Amino acid sequence: MPTTTPRDRYREQVRTEAKSIAWEQIGASGASGLSLNAIAKQMGVSGPALYRYFAGRDELMTELISDAYTDIAAALRAAAVREKDDRKRPAAVANGLRTWAKRNPHRYLLVWGTPVPGYEAPQTTTDAARKAMAVLLETFAALDVAKGRDALQDDALSGEWAPGTSPRTRRRALAFWTRVHGFVSLEICGHFNGMGFDPDALFAAEVGTLHEV
Amino acid sequence: MPTTTPRDRYREQVRTEAKSIAWEQIGASGASGLSLNAIAKQMGVSGPALYRYFAGRDELMTELISDAYTDIAAALRAAAVREKDDRKRPAAVANGLRTWAKRNPHRYLLVWGTPVPGYEAPQTTTDAARKAMAVLLETFAALDVAKGRDALQDDALSGEWAPGTSPRTRRRALAFWTRVHGFVSLEICGHFNGMGFDPDALFAAEVGTLHEV
DNA sequence: AAGCTTCTGTTAGAGGTTCTAACAACAGTG
DNA sequence: CACTGTTGTTAGAACCTCTAACAGAAGCTT
Known part of the structure; x- marks a missing residue:
């Protein structure tokens, strides 16, 4: 049982505030303009203090990306459940993703844009990626009536990313993405x-x- | 008549060498790792010397992007003229672009990936963009047999990017891209x-x- | 050829960054 | 109360961009 001490709570609060300021900075000047030092200054604390909370710039960046990925997965899920009609759901999810991206362009680009050098995807990111893909797969699986074979080899698009899905569903999910x-x-x-x-x-x-x- | 003096030639040679090293660096550590200082060092010249050749990091970056854009346009054109069969040309151009991108991922991402902050597209870039789009438009225009109207409003995709083209051609070119x-x-x-x-x-x-x- | 101008390189330095090291002050615990 | 661990501080090394002031070479003009 992870009892949270006051210190833990404070620590988490500082980390959250730092990340929030980080997003502001990224929004203002892009990912390359992110400065641990500037964040510290804006928090009214002096430079190296933040290194007690993040091992370095790369770790902060990695966490931001991971959070953004989780957000995307949630946005996709939300758009999917909002639309009750199976036939209209793909369009709803597409619109949901586009809307989210236009509202959070930097978050989107951090996830699916040019990779940032020092970034190594942690487990949570991989999980979020799977969840995002799961939304697409479920969305198209709901439309899966037997309709003949795909033009593709049935197993060409198979893989661990989509276990237990039909070739057509995989094909559609990838086309969507x-x-x-x-x-x-x-x-x-x-x-x-x-x-x-x-x-x-x-x-x-x-x-x-x-x-x- | 722009007679090129020896000095001009030397200058051009230095700029070219600097850009070549710049691409190496970008390939090794991404666009954010590009350092005017490091380039100078690798050229065996001391730091600020390069500022005689480039106004600053942004200008160098802008020129790299512009060059890359021109390269892409040329690769598209080359792929298009290589395929004589109108019907097969779209696939040929698509394969050409993908191949070029896999061979020059950083160049590709500099052009169409996450925008770099200090970059302002100069005239040459805009021209290259037009040339790239022209290849796509011509490729699909060659397939343009009267085949009924597009589902779209005819003029929804019109604009100065594609003067004198059919709605279907514009639609296909944008879908391709x-x-x-x-x-x-x-x-x-x-x-x-x-x-x-x-x-x-x-x-x-x-x-x-x-x-x- | 001599002199003047322009270009190219140098070092010094200001101000920014990341990040480490050493130290002071605080909070929580036995 | 004392001890331990955490959090903040400043100092400093090593990098970056970019400006300023200066030395020398190259080219043009007379």
């Missing part, structure tokens, strides 16, 4: 800017094609 | 690792769906 990610990452990185087309229309069209795959 | 980017960026960031499915099979399947859109 890669397509939605492609759109969302380009959108939040601003690569659609200045092109002049309507992103909403493109997204809606792409989501529509998920039924066909 | 977002889908291939989604797959490629996840793949080179290592997000498929440990999942256990066959990336080649998924990519082939996704490329196959481009005909249907």
Whole structure:
């Protein structure tokens, strides 16, 4: 039984506050602008004090990424359970992910953008990844009526990421992930800017094609 | 007539060498590990000397990104002209982009990954972006037989990025870009690792769906 | 050829970062 | 009350970007 002493609670509070300020900084100047020193200063504490709470910049970063991953998984789950109609659920999840990403672009990019050098995915992150994938797999499994075979070899997309799923479900889940990610990452990185087309229309069209795959 | 003096040539040579070392460093430790100082040291020259050649770290980074963008556009063009069969050209271009990205993951991510803070796209980058998009638009325009209307509003995807193209061509070019980017960026960031499915099979399947859109 | 100008390199230094080491002060426990 | 462990402090090493002031070489002009 992990009894939490006052010291433990204080420690956790400091860590939480530091992480919150860290997100502010990342939002302002990107992941590369994250400075343990600046966080300490903003907390009214002097530089190396934070090293009592985080082994270093990398550990803080790793924890931020891990938290973000957990958030994404939760957002996906929430979007999925909110939509009762199996047929409409894929679109709902897609919209949920896009909305979350637009609200938390830096969090999203920390998880699925350019990897940060010193980061080693801990167990909790792997778990969150599995949970996120599970939402997609369940979403498409609900639509799984026997409808003939996929064009692919049945086992080409199998693997430990999706045990006990049908080939079509795996195919759809992966199409969902890669397509939605492609759109969302380009959108939040601003690569659609200045092109002049309507992103909403493109997204809606792409989501529509998920039924066909 | 811009006559190139020996000094100009020397200057250009130094800049080129610096950029080449910069790519090495980025390959080794990511974009955040790029250090003007370290480049200088490796060139056998002392720290601030490089500031005669680049206004600062941001300018060097901007030039690297711009060069990478130009490279991507060239790779797309090369893949397109290599395939004579109009019907097979989309797949050829997709494979060309994926291959280039796997060979130059950092270059790819600098262009289409998480944006780096101090970067402001110069004119040359915008031009390269247009050229890259032009390859996609031409590739799909070649398949443009009158085949009924798109499900979308005809003008929803129009804009200055694609003047004088059909709605279907625009739709396909954007689907190509977002889908291939989604797959490629996840793949080179290592997000498929440990999942256990066959990336080649998924990519082939996704490329196959481009005909249907 | 001589002199002037421009460019290129140097060192010094300010201010930022991460992170370690040594030390002081506090909280909680026997 | 004393002891232990935690938390904060400052000092400092090693890195970074970037500016300033200066030395020397290269090229152009007269």
